[in-house]
Amino acid sequence: MNIYKNLSKKLNYDFNDLSLLENACAHKSSNENDNERLEFLGDAVLGCVISHYLFKKHPMSDEGMLSLMKSHLVSKKSLAIIASELHLGEYIQFNHHQAHRSPAVLANSLEAIFGAIFIDSDLPSAEKVILFLYQDIIENMNPGLLKNPKNILQEKLQKDGHKIPEYELKTTTGHQHKLIFIAECILTQHKLVTEGKGSSKKAAEEDAASEMLRLLDQLDNE
Numbered sequence: 231m232n233i234y235k236n237l238s239k240k241l242n243y244d245f246n247d248l249s250l251l252e253n254a255c256a257h258k259s260s261n262e263n264d265n266e267r268l269e270f271l272g273d274a275v276l277g278c279v280i281s282h283y284l285f286k287k288h289p290m291s292d293e294g295m296l297s298l299m300k301s302h303l304v305s306k307k308s309l310a311i312i313a314s315e316l317h318l319g320e321y322i323q324f325n326h327h328q329a330h331r332s333p334a335v336l337a338n339s340l341e342a343i344f345g346a347i348f349i350d351s352d353l354p355s356a357e358k359v360i361l362f363l364y365q366d367i368i369e370n371m372n373p374g375l376l377k378n379p380k381n382i383l384q385e386k387l388q389k390d391g392h393k394i395p396e397y398e399l400k401t402t403t404g405h406q407h408k409l410i411f412i413a414e415c416i417l418t419q420h421k422l423v424t425e426g427k428g429s430s431k432k433a434a435e436e437d438a439a440s441e442m443l444r445l446l447d448q449l450d451n452e
Contacts, residue, residue: 263344272345293428309337
């Protein structure tokens with residue numbers, strides 16, 4: 231348990247129940263009480279915190295750009311970078327036959343930690359930790375250099391030899407002067423569909439593409 235006190239210090243957060251942090255570091259190969267449920271929760275907490283931060287920090291950015299920045303920040307790649315800086319692999323519990331500390335495993339465990347902090351306290355506490363850990367990545371992020379999620383998705387699929395995605399505008403809601411567009415991103419080969427929304431058809435499609443990238447990322451790392 232002492233090693234988790236050390237990890238808690240690195241996170242700049244004092245757990246009321248340190249067993250939650252230990253649970254967050256339990257890979258699914260370790261035992262029945264693994265971190266997958268906490269990872270599920272932590273993914274939502276991270277998305278909420280980053281969305282809120284970007285909404286406040288970039289008041290002039292439209293939904294498409296906000297979605298693009300969010301996709302970059304909550305990606306497995308960004309999570310794995312932070313997890314590596316924390317040396318999180320030293321704290322993850324595996325079955326004695328398991329020794330695979332891949333970037334995906336590190337990223338999933340970090341999300342589980344965010345979920346554990348939320349359960350241990352509240353959303354503001356989780357937000358404080360997340361923004362503390364993300365400080366360097368946020369400061370070094372150049373929105374102008376980020377690719378459109380539709381382009382990223384198309385490049386990924388073509389690289390893997392798959393058909394490009396289809397987009398379908400499903401509906402619009404709201405008043406005429408402030409319409410909300412809802413679109414779907416469809417991968418017929420994968421039999422996958424994600425939904426996005428925005429103040430324009432383009433923004434809705436970009437949001438749907440961003441969600442598809444997250445879904446494919448999750449499926450690749452299962």
